[in-house]
Amino acid sequence: MLTVHSVCRMAERPLAPLVLASLLALAGCGKDKPTGPATRPPVEVAVITVTPQAAPVTPEFVGQTESSQQVEIRARVSGFLERRVYAEGAPVKAGQVLFLMDKKPFEAQLQAARAELTQQQSRLVVARQNLARVQPLASQNALSKKDLDDAVGQEQTAAAAVEAAKAKLIDAELNLGYCTITSPVAGLSSFAKLQEGSYVSPQNSLLTYVAKQDPMRVNFSLSENELLRVREDVNAGRLSLPAESNFQVEVQLADGSKFPTRGRITFSDASFSQATGTFLMRAEVPNPKGELRPGQFVRVRLIGATRPGSFVVPQRAVQQGPRGEYAWVVDKDGKAEQRFLSVGDWIGDDWLIYKGLRSGDRLIVDGGLKLAPGAPVKITAAAAHAPASGAQAVAAAPAPSPSSQAPSQSAAPAAPGLPLELYFDSGSALLPDDGARQLAGVAGWLAAHPQQRVALSGYADKRGGAAANALLAKRRAQGVRSALLVGGASEAQIELRAPQNITGGDADERARRVSVLPATADAAQR
Known part of the structure; x- marks a missing residue:
């Protein structure tokens, strides 16, 4: 029986521990025990399969345009400037009249020179007649020797x-002709330095300039560090330059647009500038429409160098962390693997990768932000990759699907422009510009249809020996192969076929070519 005293003692005891234990017991009732940690679902990603390629290297410099021939138009005689004939700033043709000077003083000088010539010719006639009379008399000793000598001297002086x-007459005619001032070249005129009515003298003889516009020069500089780095990469085999350093020059204007024509390097200075420590180089660019003007600042890209064994991947596939740039690849177990990269320049929307990737790696392009090392992945699609500037070093990897089968070659659309023949200059293995444009479509078709293949056969004309012709034909075919690889085709899609007859049995103009045929084409069609 509880007493008042016992109830009071129970009330003094702490109830919190008992209540907490009861609540915990009640909370655990009726629930199953956990079986283990929850499994993480695979991350859906899109991938591309990468292969090493000869990736294009296009160094870029700041340049300034310069007229290939800027001529000072100067007055050759002193006098009053009578009239300006041309429109200032307008294009002028060679031989076009620009200025007219007052001719009256020079016409008077011309008349005086003509009169003087007539006078001297008359004196010469008299002297010769006198000599003709003296000579017979002197031979008969009718006149002294001195008389004969005087007659001879007078005749020679008159002559x-x-x-x-x-x-003097010729000089007067020239001076009169110099009153009509013409342009020696076709180009763009400048403003007139002197106005009509001004007196022109040797001290202020400059009248205007005429700048030739086609071709246009572009000057740019290469620093000492850049030149040394290029030499080091070439010696180490990391960089391949075009034959005889025959670079093509592409010009980008201030608004970011590309100039439609490419040029060539025509001059490189013999020494570094002591003031700037840079190496001056000059290119000439065809400018038939006069779109480039002297003094413009442009960006200059050198096209032709390649970096063998490199990868060109989309920029979105590369991420940056505390240790630098990295990317994700799918390993053989279908899990994400982190790769740290050595990166180079950007090529449009792509990134040039020097180290960190291996041939055949499945590079994750989309979905990499959700990944961690060892995370399982699910490849859902092949990433679309359309690299800029025609450079591509990856081939899309199809998403693995049990039901998907590679389409047959007959199911693929016909290749654009095949069969194709690309013609080269005599003795040259350099791919012409129009050939590069034609190959871009073929390379894109091959990249979109990995099951398709093409065959390349190089030819040469009959001007060299057999061994030299075979080597030149092979170099031409290899150049076309490199262009297709850079454009997106894989090595397995391109076959080099040695033709039965290197010269092709054709005229020299047609023999300097590379034939591009579907690999299934009969050899008789080559």
């Missing part, structure tokens, strides 16, 4: 005076 008068 010399005639020649001097002729020279």
Whole structure:
């Protein structure tokens, strides 16, 4: 029986521990025990399969345009400027009249020179007649020897005076002709330095400039560090330059647009500038429409160098962390593997990768932000990759699906422009510009249809020996192969076929070619 005293003692005891234990017991009732940690679902990703390629390297510099021939238009005689004939700033043609000077003083000088010539010619006639009379008399001793010598001297003096008068006449005619001032070249004119009515003298003889516009020069500089780095990469085999350093020059204007024509490097200075420590180089770019003007600042890209064994991947596939750039690849177990990269320049929307990737790696392009090392992945699609500037070093990897089968070659659309023949200059293995444009479509078709293949056969004309012709034909075919690889085709899609006849049995103009055929084409069609 509880007493008041016992109830009071129970009330003094702490109830919190008992209540907490009861609540915990009640909370655990009726629930199953956990079986283990929850499994993480695979991350859906899109991948591409990468292969090493000869990736294009296009160094870029700041340049300034310069007229290939800027001529000072100067007055050759002193006098008053009568009239300006041309429109300032307008294009002018070679031989076009620009200025007219007052001709009246020079016309008077011309008349005086003509009169003097007539006078001297008359004196010469008299001197010769006198000599003709003296000579017979002197031979008969009718006149002294001194008389004969005087007659001879007078005749020679008169003859010399005639020649001097002729020279004065020519000088007067030239001075009169110099009153009409023309342009020696076709180009763009500048403003007039002197206005009509001004007196022109040797001290202020400059009248205007005429700048030739086609071709246009582009000057740019290469630093000492850049030149040393290029030499080091070439010696180490990391960089391949075009034959005889025959770079193509592409010009980008201030608004970001590309100039439609490419040029060539025509000059490189013999020494570094002591003031800037840079190496001056100059290119000439065809400018038939006069779109480039002297003094413009442009960006200059050198096209032709390649970096073998490199990868060109989409920029979105590369991420940055505390240790630098990295990317994700799918390993053989279908899990994400982190790869740290050594990166190079950007090529449009792509990134040039030097180290960190291996041939055949399945590079994750989309979905990499959700990944962690060892995370399972699910490949859902092949990433679309359309690299800029025609450079591509990856081939899309199809998403693995048990039901998917590779389409047959007959199911693929016909290749654009095949069969194709690309013609080269005599003795050259450099791919022409129009050939590169034609190959871009073929390379894109091959990249979109990995099951398709093409065959390349190189030819040469009959001007060299058999061994030299075979080597030149092979180099031409290899150049076309490199262009297709850069454009997105894989090595397995391109076959080099040696033709039965290197010269092709054709005229020299047609023999300097590379034939591009579907690999299934009969050899008789080559």
